[in-house]
Amino acid sequence: MPVTSDTALATDIAADANTDAAFSANSSTANPYLAPWLYASMGSQSIAKDDADSIEKNIDIPYLPIKKPAYFPENPNDFQPIGLVPVYRDGTKNGPMIQWVNPIKGNIVFQWDSNIHKSDGPHYHIKDLDKGLSKKNHKHFYPGSLVPEPYASIYF
Secondary structure (H helix, E strand, O other), X not given: OOOOOHHHHHHHHHXXXXXXXXXXXXXXXXXXXXXXXXXXXXXXXXXXXXXXHHHHHOOOOOOOOOOOOOEOXXXXXXXXXXXXXXXXXXXXXXXXXXXXXXXXXXXXXXXXXOOOOOOOOOEEXXXXXXXXXXXXXXXXXXXXXXXXXXXXXXXX
8 A cells, every 4th residue: 555645645535625615606607516506596597597597487376367357248249258148039018138149059058038018127138047947047247247257268
C-alpha cells in the first residue's frame, strides 16, 4: 500500500475545495450533481427552475365555462333553446301557443301558452315534467323564472 504524505493529502483536499467552489449554487455554472428541486428550494435562477416554470405554463387545466342562467322571457319569441324548432299553433279559446320541438325525435320539449282568458296568464311548460299528470297539476313557469336543470344546461 503506498504511503501518502501530509502534503499530498492537503493538495487533494485543496483540489476538492476548488471543485466544490466551481459548482456552487451561487455560481453562474449549474452543478450537474445537484437535483433540480434543490435549486428551486434555494431560490436560485437555475436552469432547472426555468424548466419547471415552462412546464408549469404548458399544463392545460380543463374547466367548464360559466354560463349565464337561463330565464323564461316575457316575449316568447325571445325564447330560443338551442337545437329546438319553434312551432306556432292557433291554440284554443285561450289564445295561441308556441311549442319548441326536437326536430329529430319530434317530441315537444317546451310550450308557451298565452292564456288570454284565464287568470293564470301567459306561462311556459316543460312537457317532460307534465307527463302523466292531470292538467290542473301541470307545472307552470312564468316569465322571469329560471329554466330548471338539466334543461338550462342542455338547451342554453
